[in-house]
Amino acid sequence: MTTTEWLRTLVPLVADLPQDIPEAERYRRLLHTLRTLFPCDAVALLRLDGDALVPLAIDGLSRDTLGRRFKVAEHPRFATLLAAGQPMRFEAHSPLPDPYDGLVEGLRGELDVHDCMGCALSFEGQVCGLLTLDSLQRGSFTDAHLTVLQAFGSLASATVGAALRINRLAALARHEHQRAESYRRAAGRPQRELLGHSPAFKQLMREIDLVGPSELTVLITGETGVGKELVAQALHARSPRADQPLVSLNCAALPDTLVESELFGHVRGAFTGAVSERQGKFELADGGTLFLDEVGELPLAAQAKLLRVLQSGQLQRLGSDREHRVDVRLIVATNRDLAAEVRAGRLRADIYHRLSVYPLPVPPLRERGRDVLQLSGFFLEENRSRLGLGHLRLDADAQGALLAYDWPGNVRELEHLIGRSVLKALGRHGERPRMLTLTAADLGLGTAPALAPEEVAAPVAATPSPAPLPTLGGRRLREAVEQAEHQWVGEALARHGHNWAAAARELGLDRANLIRLAKRLGLYESRRERRVPR
Template sequence: MPHPLLRSLLPLVADLSRELPDHERYRRLLHSLRQLLPCDAVALLKLEDDVLVPLAVEGLSPDTLGRRFRVVEHPRLEALLASEQPVRFAADCELPDPYDGLLDGHGQLEVHDCLGCRLSIQGTPWGLLTLDALDPATFGSVDLETLQAFASLAAATVMASERITQLVRGVEEQRQLVEVYKRVAGGQVPRELIGQSPAHKRLEQEVQLVARSPLTVLVTGETGVGKELVAEAIHLHSVRAHKPLISLNCAALPETLVESELFGHVKGAFSGALNGRSGKFELADGGTLFLDEVGELPLPVQSKLLRVLQSGQLQRLGSDQEHHVDVRIIAATNRDLAEEVRQGRFRADLYHRLSVYPLRVPPLRERGRDVLLLAGYFLEENRVRMGLRSLRLHKDAQNRLLAWRWPGNVRELEHLISRAVLKALSAHAERPRVLTIEAAMLGLEGDEQAVDLVQGQDEVTLPEPGAGLKASLDAFQRRLIEQALQRHHGKWAEVARELGVDRANLSRLARRLGIR
């Protein structure tokens, strides 16, 4: 009969020659590890600069995948990275465990036995494998050399995965890109795009595709979906990543200042212009200019913006001298610009210049369990900000998050988590070792929201009794569609998306019901 180590390694060896999605390859890796060393939870974490990012977990709360563990804040993880050999922590070890309270299905129970090892690729630390158990004697008889042998093949697995998918850049390249961005953006590293849903994966694929091109991108989506993060991701994966990304919120400036912000001005150009200054276009020369809320630009400024996009030439306000700039434009809006063009509020020629590659960011309600990953990310942020040892979501709270429709999208979730943490803290006279967010602390009425198709608008009126089944159904459907059309200003594509039906089927139904 094969040795247990051999039994666990054989499937991994076979997988090395197979083309598998990253998440499936990592899932198989952790499954084999738990067969070799039975325990309550395992995790694979990748080291990115000074942060450990969970790539796959088993036995831990789903929101763990959204958390980011800064190495300096987690001494156990720091010790594992510093050791060339596997490390088992004593049951009475005083170092805080990053997974306390995160074991799936075990509430606030703390980890009692912890084992882990570093994964290295070509002599460079790549990440960690961690194993955790509630029984303090679980790893007492474990042969650490067995774990080391498994870790060697695990390192080969992740290296093969990176080379096959080509989704990650080299460690040195990543470091250089981040350093450049820090210098340009004043030390602020952009947030990553977090998610595993099909809708999010499609978005990431489109970002990768268009980032490598010189095309102008129009990012559309509801308020709070993260359009600015998408713009940052496009820039950081483009050939212009070593140059600045300059942002301008077109809705945040009075009309009299928009032109100056975009194109700059000379001294004395207008009252209060005591000195000349460069505009956003000049600051972004060689890089990328992100125009957020571009639909808010006044028509006179739109014509001047179009001229710069066509020729690359601009004039500072109050000057006759022309400046040439080489700038890639990424624009974003939560408006339907095609409808704005029809209404005469936006120039058609500018719209076509901006929408060379339209990119829709899906709302949070279309992303399924991504809400738990994002919640984990925001929980970890709040844990650090509040100086807490461990912060977790109760199972009921997770279910409530999954049931909510998120009219405010990711931004609403971020603010909600921050409020919930404060409420949870206020319920304790002293800070507990593991702070749990209960469902009631979220302030969500999940049952009402789950059945609310109109998101705070008027309810659909039910037909009168005695009208007959077919007539009642027709009346109900007609009213439902008409109300959706009102909410979306006659945009059938948006109505079809809200109601969850094919647009062609919706058109046929509307014709039958006499809706024009």
């Protein structure tokens, strides 16, 4: 390529620098130009985020690469490039493992002898990322290419810098993420963040960016496992309260007798076992954000007190007459239809309107298209690091199986599936392979879960067949549903001798939720009520 052709190729990138271009498009143009200038099969632009490199854009690599987080300490090639201070080329027979082994598109098996070079990118005097180039053809890169990469690296740094300056909201989100990540590392908790590129996911992120900086109460809705808690964390990170605490409470995990104490606190002697004074979640979240998960499970008594806090910011600890004032931004989540709960009398209408100021639906995984591959990459990298594996990848059939599956359990189901499949694939090898490839058979998405041996051996007559559902018979749907619930719960309790835990397991409910349902249906009897008089 002549100097004139080279300059003609770079001019559009220079012209793009002051333009307000979407970040993804800016990076796409950068990599397209890079592949025009250099004889390479795969290129990647990575941002340095703490101790890990995060892919911003890729060309020629498997799409699940975007979901991976490459810890610099675990990838010596990346560490060498970051420390070099100038572009460098690795020898074809370099003993350093390649982070992209198994990720180059169109290549089956291990990444054999090949050419690789890259350079560190800087912003405001600090290293901010990497640009990497890989060619499957040995001898593709020369010293002349290194000289060109030196100039191109400066332009790439300017491109990244322009994106950082123009997209101020994205810069703020990254800053908040880095701070939250430092807290997670200090607590020893694994990294978790929202990932995706699908239209449904982008719409969710636009909603988060819009309502996050406000003080509005947000009602996060969605199926089980879609990541409602991560959405709550993202809302908090974008709010002016981001440097204040985010306190979480799962309302479904508490019995009715402890809900008020957990929310509002208690004083010594308020109830049996209250041996000292204790702050509730509202006071702990004062100045910050309180996230109530499964808010539809709150008992009516607690709903009334919650309404008072939302209206006036005042609360009383259980057993105390003293008023406490709090300043809390509330975010709630549920997988229930709260409007239907209001109609059924299980949720107060006034509390419903207070909680649903800004409804924010989270799309299920089956509506997010190829996001499943990006999320799979994230979970693969987690498992690779945790199990001490060299390389972990999905073959083409496995990727197709992930895309075709319906995901009733959403992202949580995907996380568990990847962890389970990695262990199954590892079990197929006598010794740990250098690169472990997951197949569609390892995922097992087309097979039903196996029954336990005792379930297989149990005679069919051991479990009575449920009675047929009652017909409406002129009644309202709610009345028919309540009669069916009464029948099912009553029969389950009778079969298990009023053992609430065993009945709850059969019905697929939490024990506290079953007791709450039984009370509403008039089936609850305390031990004292069931005691036979002498």
